[in-house]
Amino acid sequence: MMRLPNFRFVAPTSVHQAAELLAASSGDTMLVAGGTDLLPNMKRRQQAPGTLVGVRHIAELRAISSGDGVTIGAGLTLTDVIRLRQGFGGQAREAYGALWQAAAQVATPQLRNMGTLGGNLCLDTRCNYYDQNYEWRKAIDFCMKKDGETCWVAPSSPKCVAVSSTDTAPALLALGASVTLVSANGTRQIALSDMYRNDGIHYLTRQRSEILTSVHVPRLDGWRSVYWKLRRRGAFDFPVLSVAAAAKIAKDGTVEAARIVLGAVASRPVEAPAEAIAALVGRPLTDDLISEVAERAAQPSRPLDNTDFTLVWRKRMTKFFVSYALKELRGDDMRARRLKVSRQELL
Amino acid sequence: MVQITLTVNGEPVDVAVAPYKTLLEVLREDLNLCGTKHGCELGECGACAVLLDGQPVLSCLVLGVDCGGRAVTTVEGLASDGRLHPLQETFADLGAAQCGYCTPGFLVTAKALLDEHPRPTRDHIRDALSGNLCRCTGYQQIYEAVEAAIAKGSR
Ligand SMILES: Cc1cc2nc3c(=O)[nH]c(=O)nc-3n(C[C@H](O)[C@H](O)[C@H](O)COP(=O)(O)OP(=O)(O)OC[C@H]3O[C@@H](n4cnc5c(N)ncnc54)[C@H](O)[C@@H]3O)c2cc1C
Ligand code: SF4
Ligand code: FES
Ligand code: FES
Numbered sequence: 001m002m003r004l005p006n007f008r009f010v011a012p013t014s015v016h017q018a019a020e021l022l023a024a025s026s027g028d029t030m031l032v033a034g035g036t037d038l039l040p041n042m043k044r045r046q047q048a049p050g051t052l053v054g055v056r057h058i059a060e061l062r063a064i065s066s067g068d069g070v071t072i073g074a075g076l077t078l079t080d081v082i083r084l085r086q087g088f089g090g091q092a093r094e095a096y097g098a099l100w101q102a103a104a105q106v107a108t109p110q111l112r113n114m115g116t117l118g119g120n121l122c123l124d125t126r127c128n129y130y131d132q133n134y135e136w137r138k139a140i141d142f143c144m145k146k147d148g149e150t151c152w153v154a155p156s157s158p159k160c161v162a163v164s165s166t167d168t169a170p171a172l173l174a175l176g177a178s179v180t181l182v183s184a185n186g187t188r189q190i191a192l193s194d195m196y197r198n199d200g201i202h203y204l205t206r207q208r209s210e211i212l213t214s215v216h217v218p219r220l221d222g223w224r225s226v227y228w229k230l231r232r233r234g235a236f237d238f239p240v241l242s243v244a245a246a247a248k249i250a251k252d253g254t255v256e257a258a259r260i261v262l263g264a265v266a267s268r269p270v271e272a273p274a275e276a277i278a279a280l281v282g283r284p285l286t287d288d289l290i291s292e293v294a295e296r297a298a299q300p301s302r303p304l305d306n307t308d309f310t311l312v313w314r315k316r317m318t319k320f321f322v323s324y325a326l327k328e329l330r331g332d333d334m335r336a337r338r339l340k341v342s343r344q345e346l347l
Numbered sequence: 348m349v350q351i352t353l354t355v356n357g358e359p360v361d362v363a364v365a366p367y368k369t370l371l372e373v374l375r376e377d378l379n380l381c382g383t384k385h386g387c388e389l390g391e392c393g394a395c396a397v398l399l400d401g402q403p404v405l406s407c408l409v410l411g412v413d414c415g416g417r418a419v420t421t422v423e424g425l426a427s428d429g430r431l432h433p434l435q436e437t438f439a440d441l442g443a444a445q446c447g448y449c450t451p452g453f454l455v456t457a458k459a460l461l462d463e464h465p466r467p468t469r470d471h472i473r474d475a476l477s478g479n480l481c482r483c484t485g486y487q488q489i490y491e492a493v494e495a496a497i498a499k500g501s502r
Contacts (some may be wrong), residue, residue, distance in 0.1 A: 002388045003486045004367040009349070039369075039408045040389045054413055079402075108478025110456070111390055114409070233476035236391060250468045300458075347474055 002043040002133065015182055015213055021053050022209045023184035023335055031211065033075060034114040036107070037123050039081065045134040045153075046146050047124070061118070061213060069218040070096075074118025074211075078103040081117055081168075095175075096217060098225035102171035104346055105229045108236055118212045121169055121179070121192070124266055125162035125200045126238060127306040129153060145201050152308040160200030161304050163264055165238040169196070170263035171227045173271065174244035177217045181210040189216070190218045196268035203267050222256075223248045226328045228270045228321045229263075232308055234343030239264040241314050245325035253284040253330075260293075260322060265301040265314075272297035272322075284311040285330040294322040355380070356424025364411040371395045373411035374421060382422040382451050387482035391407075393479035396452035397421050403456040422451035425458060433496040434458060443492035451480050455482035457493050466497060 012018040022029060032038050033056070041146050042045045042159040055061055061075025064084070070092075072081065085093050085100040093100075106112055106120065129152045142148025142337065145160045154161055177192045192215070195205055197289035206212065225246035231237035242263035248256040258280045260272035276296035283289055298318035303311045326343070339345055348363040355378065364373050371388075374380045374397070386394030388407045395407040398420035425432040434457050437443070444450040453476060460467055460475040467475065472493050473486075480487060 003372075004369065006365075009366045009410065011413065017442060035408050035410065036390055036405075039410075043388060050366045054410070056413060108393065109475055110396055110403045110405050110478045111408075114404050192443075197457070344477070345470055347471060347475065 005038065005044050005045065007042075007049055007052060008051045010051065011057050013057045013059075015058055015211055018053055018055060018058060018211055019184045019209070021051075022211070025051060029053060029210060030206075032164070032284045033116040033119040035109075035119075036111050036115040037119055041124060044132065044137075045334070046137075047320060055118075055211070063214070069216060069220075071214050071216045072091030073214050074121070075116050078106050078112040078115050078117065078168075079109075080244050082112070086331065091221065095220040095223040095225060095246075098171035098174050098227040098246060099168065100306060101227040101346055102167040102229070102242075102244065103343065105227070105239075105344060106167045117168060120166050120212060121172070121195070122204060122206065122212060123164075123166040123169075125160075125203045126165045127153065127160075127162040127200065129306065130162055142266065151323050153304050154256050160267070161306070162203075162267060163240075163304075163307055164196070164203065164266060164268050165264055165307075166269075167227070167229060167239055167242060167263065170213060170242055170244040170261040170269040172226070173261040173269050174225055174227075174246040175220065176246075176259065177215050179212055179250075180214045180216070181206055182213050183207060183209040183211070185209075193269075193271065198268045198270075200267045205321055217288065218245070222250075224329050226325050228325050228328075228338070229342055230309075230314070230317060230321060231342070234270070235309065240309050241265060241301075241303065241317055243318070243319060243321040243325045245322070245329055247280070247285075247326075247329045249285070249329070255280045255283060255285060257281065260297045260325070262297070262301055262318065264307070265303045265318065270300045273299055285326060290326045290330075291319075291324050293326065294319040297322045349412045350375040351412065353414045353416065354418040356420060366410070366412050368411045369407050370397070370399075370409040370411050370414055370419070371406035373414070374406060374419070377411075380421055380423055384448055386448070386450055391453045391480075392449075393456070394440040394449055396456050396479065398455050398459055401459065401462065403459045405478075406414075420455060420458075422454050425454060432458065433460070433494065433499045437495040437499065438489070441492045441495060442487050443484060449479060449481040449483075453481070453489055457496075461493075461497065469494070 028050040081103040230241040247258040301318035303314040384394040386392035
């Protein structure tokens, strides 16, 4: 049996109340939304908050509004996010493709009914030496991320290199999303990219007293976006490499603007180098250009030996995944390839 | 202990739950409903699936204290008026249950699918059941049993 440790549970009904509870706490209070990341971690004693603030009863966190783009409540489940694609007109469905494709590839149907967008964006970083039960971790004398001092992946590393494993964050970065964070002291809106840090322990710039209330995706007229994920099985598994790509392509096929983001290759989602994007803009997506850009965009991919599959292979696959994403943006029929590498049909 | 009232298989139930107990533990230990199975406890198998307000979820990752006012359907609630649900009949008839450990999770998840889409395609069935592991059947009999239940006019 893996029981949860004991804790106090409170269920506020407004963001304001939740913010007051976080402000009044001594620091061992955590938010819980779907619980699908936090509760397994608590069972393994990776996290042991004294108080849990459940956000399920906060209606404000489930609001959706559109106007200049779309604002999505952080408390909506991933199933809700996938359903949103039916609400978007044809153009938005294409433009926001990366978001629903990413949400649809998270975990399993049951977990998508439970897990929220906010929880997915704040997902704890993962590592083979960390996502283990207490006895296992104790047997290796723990590690720097929890209860220990050494990083067993990179013993000379001064910082933890646990992997950013969220599927929706790379997708939303490719869409240029921003997030709203609310605390008892006020509200701030920041670019989603600025919420992440390349540090396996301090992977978020979000303060402990802040609640992620909503995600704003700008209007993307004429854009398309896609999300590609590498994992062993067609369900359950976290990404061990992912590529989100978005582009605005003119009628004559010329790329006018683009963003490419790599997931699960560092402790934060990684934007492709500016020169990779510069090489794309103003040119049509020919096979030659795609191979050239894929090579450049894959440069920052430096996976380490702390997830499934060998790191050499994961690194080598990066450029192929970028090229699959760019080909899908070009309009190629990539369904057979997608089924082969992701083992899931996107229905 | 926190006193909550929830609906289990159509009947209101009052129960005092310890905050650290998951819905799985509340069902099995406090309400003696052992049909829902206890597998990995970490969201990695689907054996503990139940319907919460009609949607399939993993009871090993739901806090019992957060279930006040909600409606839970477990495998015990599938039969009605002493008659098995068509899915239960076809699972038994077509060898979709071998050791049976995964069966309650598959049954409630398949029921939710058929409640929402009375005529799903094979791809749709496979996708809806992709969060349930089975070590015995190889899945084929399970998909066939769901299709046979549809043919029987399951609802
Ligand atoms: C078997 C399994 C497979 C999985 N596979 C994947 C996968 O393939 N891809 C993937 O991305 N994820 C995966 N997950 C992780 C998880 O299910 C999802 O990331 C889910 O979206 C997390 O959301 P949640 O609401 O359940 O988060 P919770 O567990 O409730 O919270 C996660 C973290 O976010 C914080 N938090 C939650 N809401 C807020 C908020 N509004 N403001 C600020 N902080 C907040 C919590 O304090 C906690 O630290 C998997 C989980 C399991 C158990
Ligand atoms: S990367 Fe190192 S410090 Fe971080 S969780 Fe893994 S072993 Fe621990
Ligand atoms: S016991 Fe809940 S998913 Fe395995
Ligand atoms: S019948 Fe044995 S695990 Fe499915």
